[in-house]
Amino acid sequence: MSHFAIVLAAGASTRIGTCKTSLPWGDGQTLLTYQLEQWLSVGFTPVVVLGSQNSDKQKYCPLGSLAVINPHANSGKTTPLLTGLQHIPHNFEILAISAVDQTRKLDIYQRLLLAHKSNSGLITAPTYQGKIGHLLLFNNRM
Numbered sequence: 001m002s003h004f005a006i007v008l009a010a011g012a013s014t015r016i017g018t019c020k021t022s023l024p025w026g027d028g029q030t031l032l033t034y035q036l037e038q039w040l041s042v043g044f045t046p047v048v049v050l051g052s053q054n055s056d057k058q059k060y061c062p063l064g065s066l067a068v069i070n071p072h073a074n075s076g077k078t079t080p081l082l083t084g085l086q087h088i089p090h091n092f093e094i095l096a097i098s099a100v101d102q103t104r105k106l107d108i109y110q111r112l113l114l115a116h117k118s119n120s121g122l123i124t125a126p127t128y129q130g131k132i133g134h135l136l137l138f139n140n141r142m
Helices: 031-041 052-060 079-085 106-119
Strands: 003-009 044-051 066-070 094-099 136-139
Touching: 003 031, 003 079, 031 044, 031 052, 031 106, 044 052, 044 079, 052 066, 066 079, 106 136
Parallel strands: 003 044, 003 094, 044 066
Antiparallel strands: 094 136
16 A cells, blocks of 8 residues: 655744644644654555754654655745655555644544545545535545
């Protein structure tokens, strides 16, 4: 099974004033650790993209995840995604894309993955009251 999740965590967190990745979340975890563990629990290899300003947060990445540093953090909002994509094998089955502050409980990941596999969709996104939400799952054919 080759499922990967790019977790975007390279932002400067200017609005919140502190790095989001290290915010407390759950039972003694950080926001980053919580999300990565959810992905690992559903069989995804999380690839977390950090910026140079928060590269020290690699210590919060559990075994089984991969932390990469976006060397072009000041070159636009697409550069973290492009950096993450460089670390995903071309023959992946499913790719998820989420931001570090878009955490979901395990059952949401499981339901979304089941829906994606059941419908053989190219892209799967959750909806709530008719509106598309986050996170997105992509089939390799996309």
